[in-house]
Amino acid sequence: MIKVKDLTKRYARTVAVDQISFQVEKGQIVGFLGPNGAGKTTTMRILTCFLPPSAGTASVAGFDVLEQPLEVKKRIGYLPETPPIYPEMETLGYLRFVGKLKGLSGADLEKRVDYVCERCAIADVKTKLLGKLSKGYRQRVGLAQAIIHNPDVLILDEPTAGLDPKQINETRDLIKDLAGEHTIILSTHILPEVEQTCEQVIIINKGKLVATDSVRNLRARARGAESVLIEIAGRTGPLDIPVVQHKLQQVAGVSRALCKQQSDSQAVFEVESEKGRLVRGDLARAVVQAGWDLNELRPAAMTLEEIFLQLTGTEAPAEEEKVLVEESHS
Amino acid sequence: MRNAWIICRKELGSYFASPVAYLLLTMFGLIFGYFFWTALRFFVFEGIEMQMRGQSFPMNINEQIIRPLLSNVSVIGLFFIPMITMRLFAEEKRTGTIELLATSPVRDLEIIVGKWLAALIMYSCLLLFTALNFAFLFRYGNPDWKPLLIGYLGLLLQAGALLAIGTFISTLTKNQIIAGAATFGVCILLWVVGWMGEFEMSTWARVFSYLSVVTHFESFGRGVIESKDAIFYAAMIFIGLFFTARSMESLRWRS
Numbered sequence: 001m002i003k004v005k006d007l008t009k010r011y012a013r014t015v016a017v018d019q020i021s022f023q024v025e026k027g028q029i030v031g032f033l034g035p036n037g038a039g040k041t042t043t044m045r046i047l048t049c050f051l052p053p054s055a056g057t058a059s060v061a062g063f064d065v066l067e068q069p070l071e072v073k074k075r076i077g078y079l080p081e082t083p084p085i086y087p088e089m090e091t092l093g094y095l096r097f098v099g100k101l102k103g104l105s106g107a108d109l110e111k112r113v114d115y116v117c118e119r120c121a122i123a124d125v126k127t128k129l130l131g132k133l134s135k136g137y138r139q140r141v142g143l144a145q146a147i148i149h150n151p152d153v154l155i156l157d158e159p160t161a162g163l164d165p166k167q168i169n170e171t172r173d174l175i176k177d178l179a180g181e182h183t184i185i186l187s188t189h190i191l192p193e194v195e196q197t198c199e200q201v202i203i204i205n206k207g208k209l210v211a212t213d214s215v216r217n218l219r220a221r222a223r224g225a226e227s228v229l230i231e232i233a234g235r236t237g238p239l240d241i242p243v244v245q246h247k248l249q250q251v252a253g254v255s256r257a258l259c260k261q262q263s264d265s266q267a268v269f270e271v272e273s274e275k276g277r278l279v280r281g282d283l284a285r286a287v288v289q290a291g292w293d294l295n296e297l298r299p300a301a302m303t304l305e306e307i308f309l310q311l312t313g314t315e316a317p318a319e320e321e322k323v324l325v326e327e328s329h330s
Numbered sequence: 331m332r333n334a335w336i337i338c339r340k341e342l343g344s345y346f347a348s349p350v351a352y353l354l355l356t357m358f359g360l361i362f363g364y365f366f367w368t369a370l371r372f373f374v375f376e377g378i379e380m381q382m383r384g385q386s387f388p389m390n391i392n393e394q395i396i397r398p399l400l401s402n403v404s405v406i407g408l409f410f411i412p413m414i415t416m417r418l419f420a421e422e423k424r425t426g427t428i429e430l431l432a433t434s435p436v437r438d439l440e441i442i443v444g445k446w447l448a449a450l451i452m453y454s455c456l457l458l459f460t461a462l463n464f465a466f467l468f469r470y471g472n473p474d475w476k477p478l479l480i481g482y483l484g485l486l487l488q489a490g491a492l493l494a495i496g497t498f499i500s501t502l503t504k505n506q507i508i509a510g511a512a513t514f515g516v517c518i519l520l521w522v523v524g525w526m527g528e529f530e531m532s533t534w535a536r537v538f539s540y541l542s543v544v545t546h547f548e549s550f551g552r553g554v555i556e557s558k559d560a561i562f563y564a565a566m567i568f569i570g571l572f573f574t575a576r577s578m579e580s581l582r583w584r585s
Binding site for chain 1: 333340428429433435583
């Protein structure tokens with residue numbers, strides 16, 4: 001459905017997107033992951049024919065974004081980072097306007113307007129001015145606008161940014177709902193969002209493609225070692241940290257134990273174990289047998305940042321930056 | 331051109347949904363009303379004076395009221411046109427709605443023509459106020475209507491040219507104030523360059539005074555369609571919209 005090959009976008013001084021290639025099959029829901037400024041928005045803008053690429057090709061449903069932009073635009077619904085709404089218009093008037101722009105008319109238009117109002121749960125603000133709507137409603141109107149002409153491809157740029165947790169969940173559910181009918185690309189910098197909604201992930205960093213894979217594979221790949229957070233409290237008095245650390249490290253399969261936090265009577269350790277070994281049971285037993293209290297034991301979740309560090313080895317560039325700063329000071 | 335019409339309707343809706351249209355209409359109505367009143371009062375006084383002196387000097391409503399008023403409108407319009415065009419693209423760029431237009435299956439030209447047409451219709455609404463005043467002349471006198479119509483045609487052509495320039499300037503910035511101020515400056519310049527020809531007869535002075543949008547209106551004000559003036563305005567409209575299209579295209583390459 002979407003084919004991108006060696007896509008590059010250069011601005012005057014910077015390269016925003018550097019030779020990215022990927023493919024998205026029909027009906028898939030793909031998460032576009034990356035930190036801020038990674039080139040997600042630029043790539044999406046190229047796919048929607050808003051920006052022309054500097055080099056490489058991109059095509060949607062077989063139509064090239066440079067050669068046949070009108071055909072591509074007909075098949076794409078796009079929700080930019082800030083919903084493109086006119087504050088002085090009413091919801092209904094706005095949806096009709098967008099519908100007409102996308103080529104709908106007459107009874108067809110009315111039917112689609114009613115449908116998207118219901119689908120995106122904005123029927124109760126039909127006659128309200130868009131400028132007066134809350135952020136959550138604006139976002140949903142933006143989504144309604146994107147699907148009004150029933151496009152083959154939906155491109156959503158950070159659809160949950162700036163929403164409250166309840167709205168985030170609703171928006172995610174809505175997107176998942178839409179997945180059956182449309183091919184969806186959504187960008188985000190929140191990992192759980194991708195895990196919950198997407199099947200396929202494309203990770204980019206600094207304009208370069210880092211990984212394209214399914215969510216599960218990616219997790220497995222990123223996780224070299226299991227790590228567990230464990231909170232221990234002394235039963236009779238203050239804890240002796242080195243003793244606890246030593247004890248934890250002696251548990252079979254543990255490769256490293258680090259004290260993350262400590263107070264008078266309790267401490268939190270991060271325990272890394274060798275790949276593929278479950279050490280949680282042994283850890284718990286060791287702690288209790290030593291006469292301490294086990295307050296909490298949970299797997300340390302991989303955050304996007306950690307995956308990034310592992311996939312891209314970002315430590316190195318960070319050091320470079322530090323050097324640059326020092327140079328500029330001297 | 332269906333798309334152009336959709337965009338035009340939306341733009342008109344935006345003018346009238348915000349205070350902009352009403353403010354412009356009120357200000358224009360007040361200013362023109364004052365001009366109309368002054369011109370009419372002068373005309374009536376002169377008429378009475380002549381009767382008292384027993385002279386009979388031919389008086390003509392078209393020549394003494396309508397024609398000077400129309401050229402007044404052509405100058406007043408210079409002050410209102412920036413306020414009509416400044417938001418056209420600047421606002422869309424600021425709020426990001428330009429992305430919606432640019433990613434819809436619509437040609438750039440349709441967007442531009444739609445917006446320009448909406449601005450022209452907005453300006454015509456201002457002219458409706460003058461028609462209201464002129465209607466009284468027809469009620470109590472018998473002016474010739476043909477020169478008046480040609481005058482209106484001239485005003486629309488002149489406004490069309492300036493609105494096209496204003497539309498172009500609006501694509502250059504995200505800031506409405508900057509777009510408005512720049513358009514205002516250009517409008518005033520295009521008016522005052524005409525004065526150069528009054529003192530100087532060198533080639534350059536003639537070239538500059540030819541550029542004046544106001545002098546090209548004089549023939550229309552007299553009730554005559556001079557093809558050279560009509561072509562001047564048409565060319566200005568074309569150039570203005572052409573630059574707007576180029577500017578929109580470069581927006582994509584630059585942004």
